[in-house]
Amino acid sequence: MSTSALRSVSDHQRRVADLIGMLEPAAVPLAEARGLVLADDVVAGEALPSFDNSAMDGYAVRAEDIASAAADAPVRLPVAADIPAGAPVGDLEPGTAHRIMTGAPLPRGADAVVEVEATDGGTDVVAVTAARDAGSFVRTAGGDVMSGTTVLEAGTVIGPAQVGLLAALGVRDVVVRPRPRVLVCSTGSELTDDPTPGAGQIRDSNSHMLAAAVDDAGAVAIRRLWVADDVPTFLRTLDAELGTGVDLLLTSGGVSAGAYEVVKDALGPRGVEFTKVAMQPGMPQGSGTYGGAAVVCLPGNPVSALVSFEVFVRPALRASYGHPRPHRPVVRASLTEAITSTPGKRQLRRGRLDPAAGTVEPWGPPGSGFLGWFAGADCLIDIPADVTDLATGEIVDVWDLTR
Structure with a gap:
């Protein structure tokens, strides 16, 4: 076949991307949302913090x-009360102090916290050795997030910081693009998962490798090894698997021009x-569709x-959610060094x-x-x-596989 009769890489990339498409949004528990992409904006239903609290261990004054x-x-100043985090709080009378822990609510009447390092640490009477302005070491209500504001926009990838923010706001279910489910299968009567192959057999590596690549792309891999080079058996097994809910069937092998190409013969x-x-x-x-x-x-x-996975499948999977x-x-x-192509x-x-x-x-x-x-x-x-032909020192495009 002349190279003019071959499909271009970019054309095949578009075909695969169009086949997989973008998945519909769905709500998932927050614990399952890391690495997924928000489908809707998240609007804060309350302020963070929800009350004025201390940013330091010290004394409210x-x-x-x-x-x-x-x-x-x-x-x-006499120490009139202790305020551990999570405790109810009363009023601070003029001329007194309350010993306060980090995160504890600021008592009414107080407008500053003196860190314990600027005191003698007294429990009955405290000696304060430095002045502090109003607002010092106080986390004001809404100082981080104001109620009603958009805190995360659609299209945001949910990482640890986003999970923490959502949890702090009381969000327990998140509307995201779900992870695509990918059925990864290798075919061929010569393949085995047995660590000690028999005569003429080889250990299957492709399904393990591609399942790992699917996981790395952020999708869900379902790995299968089917050894029968028999079209009816292949189709029966495939139909049963697709009935469990699969977005993409990813096969390796059986696509060339030789005999016993079961994938090509079946699909x-x-x-x-x-x-x-x-x-x-x-x-x-x-490429195409089968069984939905x-x-x-x-x-x-x-x-x-x-x-091929890197060129065609990985970007399409990531775009789908x-x-x-x-890319x-x-x-x-x-x-x-010089290379030829x-x-x-x-x-x-x-x-x-x-x-x-x-x-x-070049490696x-x-x-x-x-x-x-x-x-x-x-x-x-x-x-x-x-x-x-490329000479030593020529500048080339390089795909960084580590990111």
Whole structure:
């Protein structure tokens, strides 16, 4: 097949993205929301903090009562009450102090807190050795969040800080784009999960690898290994799995032009398109729908499968739940050595990036079976389809796989 007959990488990226689409919003418990993306704005139903409280362990006072305090002329005040955090609070009478803990409510009549370090720590009478202005070490009600304000906007990725804020506001269910559910399957009678393969068998690595990639993309992976190179058995098993609620079926292997290509033989007549993409590695690809789910069929060679996932599936999965950064960051770096590329095909070469030096080192041979080399790489060098030779020092686009 001439390269002019191949589908471009960008065209296939659009096709996969359109197939997976964006998932409808759903409410999930706050405990399950980390890493997901808000579908609606969050408006504070109350202020934070909800009451004036102490920012320090110390003494609640009236600032005017300690205006003259100094290290050589301390002001002594009787300690009328103790206020631990969470305790009810009364009034502070003029000329007195209340011993107060961090987070405890400020008593009515007090307008400042003197930290314990600026006192002698007295429990009956306290000697205050420094003046403090009104408002010192006081967290005022609404000082962090005002009731009625939008605190998180739709499109925000929920991380630990956002979880903490939502919990503080009493939010227990969050409206988000849910994680897509991905059925990851490897096929082939030669594959096994047995740690000691039999004659002619090989250990399945693709389903483990792609399930990990799905999880890393923020989706939910359901891993299956189906060994039967038999179309009726494959379809019966597949139908049962898809009935559990799956957004994407992701397969590896069985998509090339040879005999016993069970994925192609089973899904090709049922609406899944198999084509060749102008990319190396990862030329044979399949995409379509089956059983109500999007279908993406990747080649079987491990490097081809993982590179294809990075190029086509990962950004589409992240976009499906509204992630604002669906793509890997791309940086520019200079090559540490010359490389060549196949004419007419966009090549994704494994590399090792040195951000401090601004360089990238090609890592291992370009073949699609060198998974050991891929495991030592941290980036992909993106070589355009119309480039065949790159000299040492030339600047290239690099996909940072660590972010």
